[in-house]
Amino acid sequence: PPAGAARTVSAAPVAMAVTAGSGYTKPVGDAAxxxxxxxxxxxxxxxxxxxxxxxxDSGTPVHAVAAGTVFSAGADGSYGNDVIIRHADGKYTLYAHLTEPLVSAGQTVTEGQEIGISGATGNVTGPHMHFEVRTTPYYGSDIDPVAYLASHGVVI
Known part of the structure; x- marks a missing residue:
């Protein structure tokens, strides 16, 4: 444009995926x-x-870290409301203390799809989103979730 003319600049949409094409993303953006x-x-x-x-905070959208199939969604004891997803690599991710799950068992989800709303249900001292990675859908089969995401190009 000529000198002094106004120019409109549009911001590009912010992608949730850390590594383009990795197939994995963060569950709640850049939360600490x-x-x-x-x-x-x-x-x-x-x-x-x-x-x-x-x-x-309660009300924060929670996203599937990768595509998969919902194993379970709903009330789950000390986890409060949670969602458990089985992924193509055979691992399971759990998203807990949700105010509300937005998916149902058997449903297919995509990477980055909103699957729930964070909250403070179950055994908590305040609002947060508890995230696990498991080798089975059941308690006691946990593996390091930060290392798992890092192995797929997602740095927390």
Whole structure:
């Protein structure tokens, strides 16, 4: 445009995926981690924290980290409302303490799809989103969720 003329600039949409084409993304954007994986404590039945807690306010959208099939969604004891998804690599991701799951068991989801709304249901001291990666859909099969995401190009 000529000197002094007004120019309109549009911001490009922000992609949630950290690595283009990786097929994986963060579950709640750039939220910080409060309690990390394997932190010891008597408040957990296993004696340690089986996932990571993302520090987000109630009402924050929660997204599937990768495509998969919903194994379960709904009330789940100390996890409150949660969603468990089975992915193509055979691993399961769990998203807990949700105010509301937005998906149902058997439903297919895509990477980055909104699957729930964060909250403070279950055994919590305040709002956050607890995230686990498991080798089975059941408690006790946890693996390091930060290392799992990093192995797929997602840095937390």
């Amino acid at each position: 981690i409060g309690t990390g994986y394997k932190v010891a404590g008597a408040m957990w039945s296993s004696g340690y924290h089986t996932g990571v807690d993302f520090l987000v």
